[in-house]
Amino acid sequence: MTGWRLLLTRPADESAALSSLLAEKGIFSSSLPLLEIEPIAVSDTMREVIQGLDRYCAVIVVSKPAARMGVDLVNQYWPQPPSPRWFSVGASTAQILEDNGLNVSFPDEGDDSEALLELPQLRKAIARLDPRVLIMRGEGGRELLAERLRELGASVEYLELYSRGLPQYPPGALPDRIEAERLNGLVVSSGQGFEHLHQLAGDAWPQLARLPLFVPSPRVAELARAAGAQTVVDCRGASAAALLTALREHPGPVL
Template structure:
């Protein structure tokens, strides 16, 4: 895998952690964060949702920022968390919740909405006529999850805890970084991460679209292909392990 030279686009702290894991496997990476996490100021509605959390049969947390902000809110109103089922899309998000004393279930394979929807414990939790599910997330995203849950008979509500903003960069920052460091692969961790990549690429997108693009799910893969990305690799998850698996399987580029 040592032929790969990857651009990482996650928030700075997450990119640093991923870069460290990649370096251990001999993979060079360069970080250009394309997502800033801006917490949403808690409103009366948000506080009411947390106060009456026990009216839901399941809470699904779809990202690490949602988990961090969510447990901070939870601790303000629930010294002892209510007895309900907690779910996360991946192991890293689950760990944050577990560190707060919550019992969390997540898919053993594939950290995406599709894998979570197949989880028997989730199916069991919503197998009641009055099933209400709360999804903790950022603004927008994971619509497939809510749609499928509603098809299965559950009532679904959102608690949006943060927004994802594009950091300010000079106009040519993205193509300049790729050229200067001879990067040969791009990594995004969400649909909005890809949208920011596409936006920042500007007039250079037709060139950057030729580079292998590693994405976390079929939904993001479809978004990237629709925008003209030529080689899209679905990692079926945003974890370091998922990325390393596809790097081993995907032919290394010729330098």
Template sequence: MTEWRVLLTRPAEESQALAASLAQAGIFSSSLPLLEIEALPVTAEQQAVFQALHRYCAVIVVSKPAARLSLRQLAQPSPHLPWFSVGAATAQILADHGLNVHYPLTGDDSEALLQLPALREAIAHPGARVLILRGEGGRELLAQRLREQGASVEYLELYRRFLPAYRPGALMQRIQLERLNGLVVSSGQGFLHLQALAGPDWPQVAQLPLFVPSPRVHEMARAAGAEKVVDCRGASAAALLVALGSFAL
């Protein structure tokens, strides 16, 4: 696996942690963050929601930024309120704060979360209300499926994501300068930003092995012309290492 030289595209702090895990396995990585997080202003609406979490039978946190920003506003947590997250890393942030958190052991996406027995149990009564904490925009699948099961779903958006400013050609220049032979994205939006930053160089970039966290992002990348897409079945360092080890250069 030491032949790999991969580009990490997560926010800077997350890329740093992932790079450390890869380095321990002898894998070179370079970081070019394609997602920057900006917290939205705290509003009276946000404060009111956090002060009345007892109204909900489940709180779903879709990302690490949503978890961190939620904890800034969270008062004394209720030990009886179940919290849910899409992935283990987000769950750990919440659990470290003493919250009762459930998450799927396999898969880091909405589809895996929807199969979780604890979530089904939480909404299995009339009038069930679910709160989803997330950034601006995002997928509607989770809310749609929960509503189909009879739950009332509300969103609270805590941040926005944007592509940092890079000069034209920065992506291809980094790939060539550091002789990178693999790309890693951690979300659908991360992939869209990768493609946007590539611009006219996308046909060349699309030839490199691309490691993605889920079947959904795999489909996105293939539809956009990426030639060698590997579904890591998760966004963790462990999942990426397994995928790197199973793909022959």
């Protein structure tokens, strides 16, 4: 596992935390954030949603930025946490909510929407007359979760709290970093993260596509393979634990 020299592409603060955990395992990593989180200005509609939070039988928070921003809004309007059941896709997002006094359910295995949809607590929460679900997320996220919940009879609304941009880098920054630091593996945490990786690679993509690529889900794996990535490893989650498990199962090159 210590033969890996990985490129991390998460937002800067998340990459720093992941890099520290990898270093404890003897794994070298280099950070080139490909997602820049920009909060969306709070509108009257967003305030109305938060003020009416007790109308929902379930609130689903799909990312750590959504958890942090969502909690900030909730604390502005609710002296006591509201009554809906809270859910998250993964343990790291759940921890942010729990640290703010919210009771959160999340899948023990599988750090993705598919695993959350199978969670008995979520099925129970929406097994009522006219169930309403709120999803806190970034702008323009994945639609699968809402589609499946609607199939189960729930009405679903979004509270979009931030946008994800591609930070500005000089031409050639990505292949230059990989060559200079002799990186032999790439890590992305979302479909948009992969799209930004592909975009930033530019003409160097055919070469970079030969490197092993660690992705968080079958959906992102499919995107990567369709774009020509030759060795795609589905970590079945975006957490550090999921990545470490995948690295153990796919030993890196011997240095």
